[in-house]
Amino acid sequence: MKPQNLPESLVWYYIIGTYPIYLLGAQYVCATLLASFLTFYLLRKCWNQTEKTPLAEKIAISPSAWVWIIAMLVIEVALIVGHLNFNLEISQILKSSLMWYRNWGLLALFPLIGHLNIRSKIIYRAVCILCLQSLIIVSICSLAQLLKIPIFSYVSPLKVFGGVIDSYKIYLFYVIDENQTRLQLFAPWPPALGLVGNIYFCIAQQELNKKWRWLGMVGAVTMIFGSVSRLAMLCLPLVLVSMWILMNLARPWVHLLAGAVSTLLGIFSSTLISTLENFNYQFTKARSGSSEVRATLARMAQEAWWNEAPIWGHGRIEATGPAIVGYKPIGSHHEWFGILYVHGLIGFIALAVAFLWSFIDLLIKAYTNEQAKVGLSILLVMFFFTFGESIEPLAYVCWPGLLILGIAFKKDFIVKQDKSDCIKYEADSVTPQE
Numbered sequence: 001m002k003p004q005n006l007p008e009s010l011v012w013y014y015i016i017g018t019y020p021i022y023l024l025g026a027q028y029v030c031a032t033l034l035a036s037f038l039t040f041y042l043l044r045k046c047w048n049q050t051e052k053t054p055l056a057e058k059i060a061i062s063p064s065a066w067v068w069i070i071a072m073l074v075i076e077v078a079l080i081v082g083h084l085n086f087n088l089e090i091s092q093i094l095k096s097s098l099m100w101y102r103n104w105g106l107l108a109l110f111p112l113i114g115h116l117n118i119r120s121k122i123i124y125r126a127v128c129i130l131c132l133q134s135l136i137i138v139s140i141c142s143l144a145q146l147l148k149i150p151i152f153s154y155v156s157p158l159k160v161f162g163g164v165i166d167s168y169k170i171y172l173f174y175v176i177d178e179n180q181t182r183l184q185l186f187a188p189w190p191p192a193l194g195l196v197g198n199i200y201f202c203i204a205q206q207e208l209n210k211k212w213r214w215l216g217m218v219g220a221v222t223m224i225f226g227s228v229s230r231l232a233m234l235c236l237p238l239v240l241v242s243m244w245i246l247m248n249l250a251r252p253w254v255h256l257l258a259g260a261v262s263t264l265l266g267i268f269s270s271t272l273i274s275t276l277e278n279f280n281y282q283f284t285k286a287r288s289g290s291s292e293v294r295a296t297l298a299r300m301a302q303e304a305w306w307n308e309a310p311i312w313g314h315g316r317i318e319a320t321g322p323a324i325v326g327y328k329p330i331g332s333h334h335e336w337f338g339i340l341y342v343h344g345l346i347g348f349i350a351l352a353v354a355f356l357w358s359f360i361d362l363l364i365k366a367y368t369n370e371q372a373k374v375g376l377s378i379l380l381v382m383f384f385f386t387f388g389e390s391i392e393p394l395a396y397v398c399w400p401g402l403l404i405l406g407i408a409f410k411k412d413f414i415v416k417q418d419k420s421d422c423i424k425y426e427a428d429s430v431t432p433q434e
Helices: 006-016 018-023 027-048 063-085 090-102 104-113 120-146 157-161 190-204 210-226 230-247 252-267 269-286 288-308 335-366 370-385 399-409
Strands: 152-155 169-172 175-177 180-182 413-416 422-425
Touching: 006 018, 006 027, 006 120, 006 399, 018 027, 018 120, 027 090, 027 104, 027 157, 027 399, 063 090, 063 104, 063 335, 063 399, 090 104, 104 399, 120 190, 120 210, 120 399, 190 210, 190 230, 190 370, 190 399, 210 230, 230 335, 230 370, 288 335, 335 370, 335 399, 370 399
Parallel strands: none
Antiparallel strands: 152 169, 175 180, 413 422
């Protein structure tokens, strides 16, 4: 399998070269450059296309992609107004806007780039290769832990380009967090690896070659469990069960089963409630320190949002938070409380609308389109992680999933051959070989 055009080549070699890029500490910079270049490439093709442009080369932006673009622009407006409300300098507005482009902007640009002629199977195979590389790296990390090799880390000089320092800090082998050995591989922190692992599992499932498919899925699961992220380990079965339910909603026997289950839930409700409470207790107890910090951060973000900036938010997250939360910034570790704190109700509504629109769009398409199905599963992974992570700072490591979302959003082309006949090109049919 080989790339057949420039966008495919850039995507292919970036994904399979993720580890060398990580060791250079260049992911945060390179992902932004990749998104910027391919967006310019797309806009140029849109500008130059005419009625005589071959059908396979034409580009039409889907409504879902426009929704994400508009939502991210609304968040930028909220950012500017928030800065002005708190009398921050123009230089700070420019700096925050640059950060917006490198975080929130990528959530809109990569789905947009998915409208280029990029075959999804190129991404599937490249992700499986990266998962195989990860399996080898995990084996080396396990050996390093067994031999008690000390943790080794360094900060890339590329940090001069700005952003969170964790995006430029490279850890070899493993990290120790709350006396636990955790992996983060090419991600900035362990839970981020859990997010990437879940997205890659959804992608690897689509690989047609059985050997590569299983290697990809095993590698993705290894990432999830190696991260020791409770949310990541819970997300995988949640997405699988949710997708099964959503894909079978129209079947009569599912309605009958749902009725029977509802009756049983009513009968054994007290037992179920006790079981859920015990699960929640055990889930929290597994890493009680982290759970307490997250709960405190959420409460502080909610109170600060409501009392200080309910409509437009504060405009930015402070560099460090109070000592009670281990100096973690207020507005982090939870997407929804975080966006309320930083971008207020306006930003919250914009992101919620983007998620809801995309969910409805992909759910409708998923019954007849396999790519929409994988796009829907990736969207569910992102949504579940919003309750334990801020997803926009992680766009630069999970961008292959965003690219698949864009391919799933892509509008079909319909061209009339004559007065009675037409040809419909599916979203992934971009070359005669497909």
